[in-house]
Amino acid sequence: MKIINHITDIQDELKTVRFKNKTIAFVPTMGNLHQGHLELIKQAGQLADIVVVSIFVNPGQFGPAEDYDSYPRTLQQDIDSMQAYQVDFVFAPDSREIYPEGNLNSTKVSNVDLSSLHCGQSRPIFFTGVATVVAKLFNIILPDVAVFGQKDFQQLTIIRQMVNDLNYPIKIHGVATIREKDGLAMSSRNAYLSPSDRKTAAHIYQILSQLKQRIELGEVNFDQLQMDAGKMLSNNGFDVDYVHIVASDTLLPPIHASNGLVILLAAFLNGTRLIDNIILE
Numbered sequence: 001m002k003i004i005n006h007i008t009d010i011q012d013e014l015k016t017v018r019f020k021n022k023t024i025a026f027v028p029t030m031g032n033l034h035q036g037h038l039e040l041i042k043q044a045g046q047l048a049d050i051v052v053v054s055i056f057v058n059p060g061q062f063g064p065a066e067d068y069d070s071y072p073r074t075l076q077q078d079i080d081s082m083q084a085y086q087v088d089f090v091f092a093p094d095s096r097e098i099y100p101e102g103n104l105n106s107t108k109v110s111n112v113d114l115s116s117l118h119c120g121q122s123r124p125i126f127f128t129g130v131a132t133v134v135a136k137l138f139n140i141i142l143p144d145v146a147v148f149g150q151k152d153f154q155q156l157t158i159i160r161q162m163v164n165d166l167n168y169p170i171k172i173h174g175v176a177t178i179r180e181k182d183g184l185a186m187s188s189r190n191a192y193l194s195p196s197d198r199k200t201a202a203h204i205y206q207i208l209s210q211l212k213q214r215i216e217l218g219e220v221n222f223d224q225l226q227m228d229a230g231k232m233l234s235n236n237g238f239d240v241d242y243v244h245i246v247a248s249d250t251l252l253p254p255i256h257a258s259n260g261l262v263i264l265l266a267a268f269l270n271g272t273r274l275i276d277n278i279i280l281e
């Protein structure tokens, strides 16, 4: 596993890889790796010859009042946890390397339809920040396939759309959410939760699962279902951001209450923002 900090160095390494006709799988992360990330890395190893993992806490996707400064930076621990997997290169640039002017880019990649929905309502710059940095990382790494978690369902949808719209010759591979034993989706931000909030957080998946079951049993009044879920979350001490039942391809309200749905949810627990979703085939 080679740790590389500079763009020109990773580009040189990967030129050699490509010259040998080897394929590249790329896993972009912000570090503080947990089992969810390690599953992405494991699957990346099954998809191509060479695995590149980036670790970059992207300032471009944090709002002014968000946790950019306090976001956990655990590079050595991350490197240790990747030893058990096939990781050929870790690309860990600093912020000046990615944004040399220090003031982020004036060129941005933005999905004008999807970026303002759902999470975009309370995090207006988030998806543009994500799409911009992922576009930059794709241009640096030039992977054959890139791997993202379904936990960030809206992010995954926006990346798929970006690749499609901008003709990136990159396959996007989505990986099912890895959960703790009580159902809580793994996330770096779970570390912010107090022990009692950590227990409460398990309600998110229970509520999503209940909603899924009710839809599968034939309920079609989605407004009612969304409201019920919101009430259950509030009763358990969450500040609800949203619960939306939408079509899994467009992320818009479904026209037909049949298949291809996803329930997206975001809620705060004592200031920690948690997101999750459940897919209905």
Ligand code: PAF
Binding pocket: 028, 029, 030, 056, 058, 061, 130, 133, 134, 152, 155
């Ligand atoms: O999902 C994440 O960790 C980040 O949004 C990503 C895709 C690495 C971009 O910074």
